[in-house]
Amino acid sequence: MHALVAALDWHLLKERIFDPNHAFGQALIRTVLIAVLAQIFGVLLGLASALFQMSRWRVLRIISYFYVLVVRGTPLIVQIFFVYYGASLLLGFDLFPRTVDFGVVSIDGVVVAGTVALAVNEGAFMSEIIRAGIGAIDRGQMEAAKSVGMSYGLAMRRIVLPQAARVIVPPLGNEFNGMIKNTSLLAFIGVYEIFLDAEQGYSVTFKPVEYFFAVSFWYLVLTTIWGLVQVQIERKLGVSDREEDEGWLQRLLGIQAQARGAR
Amino acid sequence: MSAAAGPIVHAENVEKYFGRIHCLRSVSLEVARGEVVCIIGPSGSGKTTFLRCINHLERIDAGRIEVNGHLIGYRIKDDGTLCEDSERNIARQRTEIGFVFQRFNLWPHKTALENIIEAPIRVRKVPEKEAVTQGEALLERVGLAEKRNAYPGKLSGGQQQRVAIARALAMRPALMLFDEPTSALDPEMIGEVLEVMQELAKEGMTMVVVSHEMGFAREAADRIVMMDDGVVVEEAPPAEFFGSPREARTQQFLSKIL
Numbered sequence: 001m002h003a004l005v006a007a008l009d010w011h012l013l014k015e016r017i018f019d020p021n022h023a024f025g026q027a028l029i030r031t032v033l034i035a036v037l038a039q040i041f042g043v044l045l046g047l048a049s050a051l052f053q054m055s056r057w058r059v060l061r062i063i064s065y066f067y068v069l070v071v072r073g074t075p076l077i078v079q080i081f082f083v084y085y086g087a088s089l090l091l092g093f094d095l096f097p098r099t100v101d102f103g104v105v106s107i108d109g110v111v112v113a114g115t116v117a118l119a120v121n122e123g124a125f126m127s128e129i130i131r132a133g134i135g136a137i138d139r140g141q142m143e144a145a146k147s148v149g150m151s152y153g154l155a156m157r158r159i160v161l162p163q164a165a166r167v168i169v170p171p172l173g174n175e176f177n178g179m180i181k182n183t184s185l186l187a188f189i190g191v192y193e194i195f196l197d198a199e200q201g202y203s204v205t206f207k208p209v210e211y212f213f214a215v216s217f218w219y220l221v222l223t224t225i226w227g228l229v230q231v232q233i234e235r236k237l238g239v240s241d242r243e244e245d246e247g248w249l250q251r252l253l254g255i256q257a258q259a260r261g262a263r
Numbered sequence: 264m265s266a267a268a269g270p271i272v273h274a275e276n277v278e279k280y281f282g283r284i285h286c287l288r289s290v291s292l293e294v295a296r297g298e299v300v301c302i303i304g305p306s307g308s309g310k311t312t313f314l315r316c317i318n319h320l321e322r323i324d325a326g327r328i329e330v331n332g333h334l335i336g337y338r339i340k341d342d343g344t345l346c347e348d349s350e351r352n353i354a355r356q357r358t359e360i361g362f363v364f365q366r367f368n369l370w371p372h373k374t375a376l377e378n379i380i381e382a383p384i385r386v387r388k389v390p391e392k393e394a395v396t397q398g399e400a401l402l403e404r405v406g407l408a409e410k411r412n413a414y415p416g417k418l419s420g421g422q423q424q425r426v427a428i429a430r431a432l433a434m435r436p437a438l439m440l441f442d443e444p445t446s447a448l449d450p451e452m453i454g455e456v457l458e459v460m461q462e463l464a465k466e467g468m469t470m471v472v473v474s475h476e477m478g479f480a481r482e483a484a485d486r487i488v489m490m491d492d493g494v495v496v497e498e499a500p501p502a503e504f505f506g507s508p509r510e511a512r513t514q515q516f517l518s519k520i521l
Contacts, residue, residue: 145370148386149355149382158385163371
């Protein structure tokens, strides 16, 4: 045991955590951007799918049903491979060319493909969350909005969704936490994010503990920051409604759930 | 408007099914401008359903309903047949019709004032400042000026219902529909809501009220309509209705509740 710990390259570990190189910095930014973009598009897809599912047109309901069924029922890693390698073959043209030039910035095709795959996957899960959130709002809220002449869209936007948001945000927080970690799967199609960075470092040095411990630390940093942001968002939305709110630390560690249950 | 002289509500042979349940059977009713009509009857008689059909919260399966001379929920195609109206037209027609719900249905994420000014601003496109002035006047009118910034959760049932009435009035409707507006209230709060409604009636608002409040019906209504089992059983002015009801079913119902 002692020998093992002594064998650790403490210098490397410290460097990977406190002073990572430029390539890692780039990878970190890429990880965050992909996670944020995929989540945003995932929420939009989920909203569309949820509204489809509540539509009175059967075709839309069926489309949404199959989308959720297929995406939730197959592994994410398979979906990522399918989107990146399979989509171009199916479509007959290169959907994700090596670089996509947006004038000011150019983005690697593989990054786009990875983000699309994550977003499509996320959309199916968000669809269920949003549908449940909207379903939790009393029907009378929509009726009251309609009775004063609001259209369905306006009533959704102004009356139903703001209330549903309180129900949606907590599980959405969990989803984004998962999203941050799931970006690591994109390493397998060659997206240079922090897991691939660690994996390559390891394959050169054969020092798995240092590299994978350090990259775990960074994932933990990202998810912890998100946890704090989420508490603030929930506060703003008044998710709790309770005057005596728990401190952020309890919220973060999830202590309050058990404490309340025991009461 | 072309039909300004005609009745404000004209319902003709309205039929409504919920699945296999036939809950409105050829219901016809006319309400004149400025008239206050109370619909009473045992629960399950279809009175609430009928009221909800008037502003198309429920679709009717046959017959026709006109408000202010305009067909509700349907439009006449060029070939003379009826088809479902566009969402936009239905929404526009609803701006003419105020609806007060049994369970208030105030929007809990908005203050009393915000509940009132939401639709004028978003639907009628009234400038915000003007809407606020009107909203405050309406709160004053229902006796809740000091509750301007209170959220519904902090209001009593009676106060919530008065805000809900103000919310409906903010659209300046030509007709107000009340669906058992006091049934969900504690007894001591019923009076304050009825008072507001009585005031409205006096000011000449056209009202259709589904209610079990016989006192209100006797005092404020111009006409009482008795429904049972999806049918209009009898209609008469209150003195006649309560004094000498013609139908056996009416007599039976009245003997139970009076």
